[in-house]
Amino acid sequence: MSNIRHALSARRADDFAQWYQEVITAADLAEESGVRGCMVIKPWGYGIWERIQRLMDDRIKATGHENCYFPIFIPLSNFEREAAHVEGFAKEMAVVTHHRLIADGKGGLIPDPEAKLEEPLVVRPTSETIIGDAMARWVQSWRDLPLLTNQWANVVRWEMRTRMFLRTSEFLWQEGHTAHEDAASAQEHTLRMLEVYRACAENDLALPVIAGEKPENERFPGAVETWSIEAMMQDGKALQAGTSHYLGTNFAKASGIQYQDREGSQQYCHTTSWGVSTRLIGGIIMVHGDDDGLRVPPAIAPHQVIILPMLRDKEGDDELLAYCEELRAAIAATSTLGEKTRVLLDKKPGKAAAKRWDWVRKGAPVILEIGGRDMENGTVSLLRRDRLWAENGKPDFATPTRDDAAASLPTMLEDIQKNLFDQAAKRRDDNITRGITDMAALADFYSSEKRYPGWVEVQWSKPTGAALDTVVEKLKSLKLTVRNVPIDSEPADGTCIFTGEPAVERIFVARAY
């Protein structure tokens, strides 16, 4: 199929990083803002985020959580409190020190020295401490538990090296925070939210993921357990796509979240927190994109079907538009994946072929091109984004009747959703290697000719502390990381690849974003 003229200039197989950037531009998802490390999320990118938000929010609410909103500013003293009990305290954050600008007398503006804050405020990098303060006010008795909250918000972490969607100084996310009576119920909830993430990733985003527990060195600072969902990108690297933390009583003690138990004595709550972010969009690009741009799974596509009338700026256009509008209304009246089918009749000025390629690059699941001849025949020219090219190297148009097209679209969209998942799951499964039992073989595997070696599942003895540090260093020298221990993995039956001791579990090793 070398005669295909792909819609992008970069190829995944040649330069994955450059291809990633080109997809973002070509699909018009986001752009650099001019403000250090911050991006502008453009309508198609934000529309995808709105769809993710809607579906994830429904799932979060279905598990009993209510949304709240907490201040963007966190007093410095909250971090002092946190710094005291948390080892890996992250210090790179945006600090507000003044509340006024004044003229500098040279035509410019400066922070007013008279308006210096007594206590600097930090733009939230995450809200554990400020939500902990609220929980301490809200929780009195066991009757108030579990307390299940969530917030959708922007957060800021000052990043030295940024990459759109994957690592930006400001990003959008949801952060769930809950308080429970005891360890068991908090741990159960940590896993319940991990399962919510898995279900949303796999069913809504068509992202196959491995749900499992992170090793000690990858835990959120202050967490007792950190769990993640990990997705395999097309370059074989892992992307941590969501995390769920069991925090024990660490944060409850720092914030004073106490309750009177059923016997009347004071106890500290066990808390959890969990989050997913706009990083998911980076994962969608790197899992579903191809050399023609993005492919958006129908469940999260802002528009699932694009109708492109081939207007000619002359007589007959009105008739063609009427034909298209009837089709639009017929499609809009159908349901796909449990919601109204989202269809756009794109009447913007421009040539139909150019607009077709714009929508291909954006990854709209189905494009219906309609010209005068289609109208005469009572048909439409239908292009499925997941099966773009015919054997002859040309776009693989089908030409159903207009009625058949409207009637068959819901099933076709559901098929596209499934197809994208299946393709990604097969690629993921094909690129997981098992049975490597010593470090030399592992090093060999990752230095092989194979460009995208994927993940390796190894057996290990779950070392901790200094022994774990040694393992991490060894892996680092191969540019590798430990990902997670899958919930449903086979029991260990061999020796640890790192220590030679008897293995206790299986864990994934991979290059990672």
Next chain:
Amino acid sequence: MSNIRHALSARRADDFAQWYQEVITAADLAEESGVRGCMVIKPWGYGIWERIQRLMDDRIKATGHENCYFPIFIPLSNFEREAAHVEGFAKEMAVVTHHRLIADGKGGLIPDPEAKLEEPLVVRPTSETIIGDAMARWVQSWRDLPLLTNQWANVVRWEMRTRMFLRTSEFLWQEGHTAHEDAASAQEHTLRMLEVYRACAENDLALPVIAGEKPENERFPGAVETWSIEAMMQDGKALQAGTSHYLGTNFAKASGIQYQDREGSQQYCHTTSWGVSTRLIGGIIMVHGDDDGLRVPPAIAPHQVIILPMLRDKEGDDELLAYCEELRAAIAATSTLGEKTRVLLDKKPGKAAAKRWDWVRKGAPVILEIGGRDMENGTVSLLRRDRLWAENGKPDFATPTRDDAAASLPTMLEDIQKNLFDQAAKRRDDNITRGITDMAALADFYSSEKRYPGWVEVQWSKPTGAALDTVVEKLKSLKLTVRNVPIDSEPADGTCIFTGEPAVERIFVARAY
């Protein structure tokens, strides 16, 4: 009806400000966060905001806008550029000057002097300049116009005196920003969005508003025209509930938003911006609240119907819960105001009577209390929040059969929505005074015994510049402000109350938030 034992301790008629605060606490809408000027929006308050967002967003999208997301940080230089062309430049804002915290060596943290930003960043107070920069990149030709964008975001304005929902340092809002070919289309769009606000306020929030143009002194800095919707609170004061600005080419020139017109020459765009915020919730409280707490219009109530089983922690509870669950499912299957009816079966621990009063204070539109006797009779005890008290001073329960209750709720909720609007519209109309033609009479009117004098519509000559300043000062001495010139007001036929010159239009004068 003096034998009524109201659910709040403050009365609207005695101390409106204290009553307002008590409603916020009693309805569990929000609370002080401990961070200066920032509030925590609690589940019931945030749930109302989510409903407002959903309905307003649908209306904004229906008029052709797409949502984007722009950075929270705005470089200082953008404000220098703005300060140069805008007179009333607001300087109170949160300024980020450092990107790292370090230990101070005394157990605390300080902004790292090594990590001082070269150019300070301002936490957005509004996004005209940063969105203007993006528009300058996005707009090339007339074909790109109109460019219709919107963003939902948090913004920060450093406020010295704050009041929950009405004036907080951080608040949530939507800000629409659009670019057009010429003045006519931009002005038309400014009014279209004002109409969107009016329709959402009146139909969704049940807030009757006056849509009109603000006088020159009340314009957004840099705007050519500022329009507003103004709502009358129960204390007779005006609340500006939304604004829509026609910005001429002022911001386009500052940001360089140019396009090639149909004849091939470069032109500056005409831009608009418009916003509504969490301030709307303050308006809902002050318009719909009563001495028993909040009353939430059904269209924006997170739960429209609450089912309260009178559980006794003993035998029979399961049967009662099953009876309630059947009712819940029957109600959830109905539609109200074009959406699924939102019903909650409240199984939380606690006494039914205490829970009833919690929901009354929160303002849930309908409460269904169900005890053993109801179950035996096949009935429910139904309480409408907008008709809480019977003549005898007791809660006015009706006892329809369970089937009748489920079937009649959609109509009842629509009736409550209408009733809340009608009550507010009547109060508003009753408290608008016309025919005051001289300043002495105006002063007299506002110093009368009448506690809540409402608004006065006066005729004026639409003074500008210094003459307007004089009018504003005169009014200020009476604690009054000019609100807006209603779109649909009668033509003027008298003399200006301020200058004695022939009047050119009618304008509202009122005390205001």
